[in-house]
Amino acid sequence: MPANEQHGIPSVWTRPRARREQPALSREQIVAEAVRLLDAEGIDALSMRKLGTRLGAGATSLYRHVANKDELIELVVDEVYGELAEPDVARSAHWRDVTARRAHGLRAMLLKHPWIASLLGEVGVAHLGPNLMRLSDRMIATFEAAGFALSESDHAVRTVFAYVTGMTTSEAAWLTMLARSGQTEQEWVERLWPAAEQAAQAYPRLRKGYADQRGKDPRATRDENFAYGLDLILDGLEARLGQAGPAAG
Amino acid sequence: MPANEQHGIPSVWTRPRARREQPALSREQIVAEAVRLLDAEGIDALSMRKLGTRLGAGATSLYRHVANKDELIELVVDEVYGELAEPDVARSAHWRDVTARRAHGLRAMLLKHPWIASLLGEVGVAHLGPNLMRLSDRMIATFEAAGFALSESDHAVRTVFAYVTGMTTSEAAWLTMLARSGQTEQEWVERLWPAAEQAAQAYPRLRKGYADQRGKDPRATRDENFAYGLDLILDGLEARLGQAGPAAG
DNA sequence: CGCGCCAGCGTATGGTGTACGCTGAAGCGA
DNA sequence: TCGCTTCAGCGTACACCATACGCTGGCGCG
Incomplete structure (x- = not known):
């Protein structure tokens, strides 16, 4: 040359x-x-x-x-938090609706990127990531506007967050395993059935629970599940609101 | 030779x-x-x-x-679930107390082994591990005895579990980072202060939240935090119990 | 006594994160 | 216009990883 x-x-x-x-x-x-x-x-x-x-x-x-892979991961996690859209206030500005829609949005986002299940445990609350901070601020604002004190709003946000991430992490891990196996949710449940029944032998309650679920659409069951706990938390919050400050919205 | x-x-x-x-x-x-x-x-x-x-x-x-490292991890996760002791029924057999004590026990266990934060996202609900199954069964039993229907008991268990793991995963990740850095919680907070204040600049609510927390013992704050959300959920459950079946002790 | 089984080992393969020092282009002051 | 500094991107190298595969030698059973 x-x-x-x-x-x-x-x-x-x-x-x-x-x-x-x-x-x-x-x-x-x-x-x-x-x-x-x-x-x-x-x-x-x-x-x-x-x-x-x-x-x-x-x-x-x-x-x-x-700087290194860990830093990349922090960035990636905050990046996906950035995908979350603000709930449409026109539809309803009631704190409860807004919070519920945010929770469902967060869950949808986490299930769309199921790999973050594996990352949340390493990053915790994605320290100081701008997108997560913005989201926290918005959620606190919603609670404050509804009449919660700042400190209680903070607690409320953390509780909702913990619930959504906890429940959804588990869902995401399940979906990831399914994806790896290349089977549908339904197929897997059927295939796992004997093993599950065997494992639950000593626990009639669990066995009955499995059996009751058998025919149902697993996805719908998961949705319902999530909604139940979320409602529970929102009920709890509503009760606190009633007993303390002057309720708004 | x-x-x-x-x-x-x-x-x-x-x-x-x-x-x-x-x-x-x-x-x-x-x-x-x-x-x-x-x-x-x-x-x-x-x-x-x-x-x-x-x-x-x-x-x-x-x-x-x-079989492989993943299987080892499943075993390890279930192993630590096995450390959980049954709550002392003599102290109180009220479903609410029992559940609260179980939740606190679970949190304590997770914080004692903070590395599981990183593993929960890969294992999900530790599929069919015997220790976890036993725990689930016991928790469902507690709710059923209190008067919840089986399906609702299942929902309740999942909700409590999701909340505890979600909240505690985040704590554990934080503690792990601290351990890696070799600093105490207090030191870290002080050192991070300017950065945090900077990052929260655009969000006065967050800034005020940080400021309010500044003097307090971080550990106590975390405890309080956890207790708040747990109470919320238990309140929610108590309300459902009142409105549906005949409540039991 | 002899034989088959199988726990544990050594070795090898193809991956990983990342430290380090080089190259050559871009930008900037003279 | 020249010449120097700066710095993005690269190639190479290192230490470590999970794990497949085939061997070996001791134990238990016939």
């Missing part, structure tokens, strides 16, 4: 191949691609090498924009 | 070193040691090599007793 420049030959080969045409690499781009990768292939597929390749870059190039 | 046997020299060296004096390896032993390792060094330190070494065995020997 001669140094073509010295010969002055004007050709594609001599020109120093204009800088990467795609505007290089940016933190936003990396995070967005990571989310796509996670959605497509799940948590185990997220490696710096694979992510780099997808971005047309080497693995270690990513480290210019992200 | 000559093959001593050929010379018939009777010595410690010729004798084929009596089988491993420790009774070899068993699934129970492996799981127990894994829990110790996790408690001592955290989730990142759990590798088959390290675990094998601690047991005086090679890494791959473990695979005789455990």
Whole structure:
């Protein structure tokens, strides 16, 4: 390979191949691609090498924009929190409706990205991520407007959050396992049936519970389940509101 | 190194070193040691090599007793569920007290083994693990005895479980980060203060919340927090009990 | 006594996160 | 316009990971 420049030959080969045409690499781009990768292939597929390749870059190039993998994960988690839309206030501005819609939205988001089940335990409350902070603020605002004290609003937000993430993490883990196995929810339940019945042998209550669920649509059961606990919490909050401050909205 | 046997020299060296004096390896032993390792060094330190070494065995020997690392994790999770003691019925047999004590016990266990925060998202409800099944059964029994229908008892158990795991996962993640940093909760809060205030700049409610918490003992705050949400849920349940079936003790 | 079984081992493979030092283009002051 | 600094991205290297596979040698049973 001669140094073509010295010969002055004007050709594609001599020109120093204009800088990467795609505007290089940016933190936003990396995070967005990571989310796509996670959605497509799940948590185990997220490696710096694979992510780099997808971005047309080497693995270690990513480290210019992200301190390490853990930091990338923090960013990814906050990124998906950013997807949450504000509830449509026109539909109803009652604190209870607004909170319920937010909870359902959060659940839907978590189930859309089931891999975060595995990440929430490492990141906790996604420390100080801007999107999560915005969401917290909005939720607190809703409670304060309804008449809760600030400190109680804070408690309320944490409770709702804990419930939604706890319930949904478990759902997401279940769905992830299903996805890995390539079976439908219904198929899996049928296949697991003998084992489950065996395992529950000593516990008639559990066995009956399984049996009652047998015919039903598993997805509907999960929805119903989630709604039950959420209602419970909202009922509890409503009761507190009645007994303390002057209720609003 | 000559093959001593050929010379018939009777010595410690010729004798084929009596089988491993420790009774070899068993699934129970492996799981127990894994829990110790996790408690001592955290989730990142759990590798088959390290675990094998601690047991005086090679890494791959473990695979005789455990299909793969994921299976080991399922076993480990169920193992710690097994630590939960039944609440002392003598103290009070009221369903609400019993449930509250179970919830606090579960939280204490999860905080004692903060690494499970990272595992719950992968295992979901620790499918069919015997210890978890026993616990579920007991909890359902408590609700049924109190007058809830079976299906509602099931919902109630799931709700309490989701709340406790959700809230505690977040606490555990926080504590794990603290442990990694080697600082106390108080120190960390102080050091993080400017960043937190900065991040909350646009959200006066959050800023005020932080400020209100500033002087308090963080641990006490977490306890209080947990208790609030739990009470909320129990209130909700109590209300349902009143409006439906005939309430029992 | 002899044989089959099987727990545990050694080795090997293909992955991982990330430290380090190089290259070459871009931007900027003279 | 030149020349220097800065810095994005790369290639290589290291230590470690889970785990497949085939061997070995001791134990228990016939």
